[in-house]
Amino acid sequence: xxxxxxxxxxxxxxxxxxxxxxxxxxxxxxxxxxxxxxxxxxxxxxxxxxxxxxxxxxxxxxxxxxxxxxxxxxxxxxxxxxxxxxxxxxxxxxxxxxxxxxxxxxxxxxxx
Amino acid sequence: xxxxxxxxxxxxxxxxxxxxxxxxxxxxxxxxxxxxxxxxxxxxxxxxxxxxxxxxxxxxxxxxxxxxxxxxxxxxxxxxxxxxxxxxxxxxxxxxxxxxxxxxxxxxxxxxxx
Numbered sequence: 001x002x003x004x005x006x007x008x009x010x011x012x013x014x015x016x017x018x019x020x021x022x023x024x025x026x027x028x029x030x031x032x033x034x035x036x037x038x039x040x041x042x043x044x045x046x047x048x049x050x051x052x053x054x055x056x057x058x059x060x061x062x063x064x065x066x067x068x069x070x071x072x073x074x075x076x077x078x079x080x081x082x083x084x085x086x087x088x089x090x091x092x093x094x095x096x097x098x099x100x101x102x103x104x105x106x107x108x109x110x111x112x
Numbered sequence: 113x114x115x116x117x118x119x120x121x122x123x124x125x126x127x128x129x130x131x132x133x134x135x136x137x138x139x140x141x142x143x144x145x146x147x148x149x150x151x152x153x154x155x156x157x158x159x160x161x162x163x164x165x166x167x168x169x170x171x172x173x174x175x176x177x178x179x180x181x182x183x184x185x186x187x188x189x190x191x192x193x194x195x196x197x198x199x200x201x202x203x204x205x206x207x208x209x210x211x212x213x214x215x216x217x218x219x220x221x222x223x224x225x226x
Contacts, residue, residue: 032212043203044155044217051212090155097168098143098210102155 006103021076023091032094116218135204145205
């Protein structure tokens with residue numbers, strides 16, 4: 001069965017500092033991985049996805065993620081965060097019937 | 113840009129009542145999903161729907177739940193007899209394809225059961 005673990009429930013970081021949000025997965029089928037962002041009181045928006053090919057995936061708003069098969073990880077990174085990045089970030093793996101299986105989420109807290 | 117819409121944005125109902133949550137997926141999408149997020153918890157998959165039938169459902173999706181695509185544009189989730197623990201944000205999503213397809217999410221319906 002597939003599962004996703006997001007190791008940090010909250011990550012505080014200073015504005016303009018780099019950030020990494022960690023995600024580990026387990027999957028017995030082809031691995032399709034996603035990062036979604038949820039801004040306060042809003043729905044879920046896709047940041048980026050890994051389907052195949054290059055292990056470094058670039059997404060919207062300057063975010064990128066690296067797929068690491070040997071470590072079963074898909075960590076999200078941004079070199080310099082902005083106050084507008086304050087949100088909750090969810091990692092998800094696609095299941096065998098295309099459903100998304102979600103991690104618990106990581107709240108990114110930007111300190112001025 | 114096309115988007116998934118959901119109505120109502122907020123529904124308050126009494127325990128034991130039936131509710132229907134409505135979604136209009138993106139028009140050329142073929143795969144449809146319902147997820148829920150209880151306050152402070154992770155997003156959970158409920159059900160997926162393709163070719164006019166359920167393709168997968170989670171253990172949460174018991175006999176109290178049903179889905180329908182009645183007219184080729186709407187996609188509804190019905191809860192027959194609501195319980196307090198059904199209080200959550202319910203998200204509808206749609207995608208063009210199954211494997212690896214990006215799922216586009218609606219803004220959600222907040223269901224409060226009193």
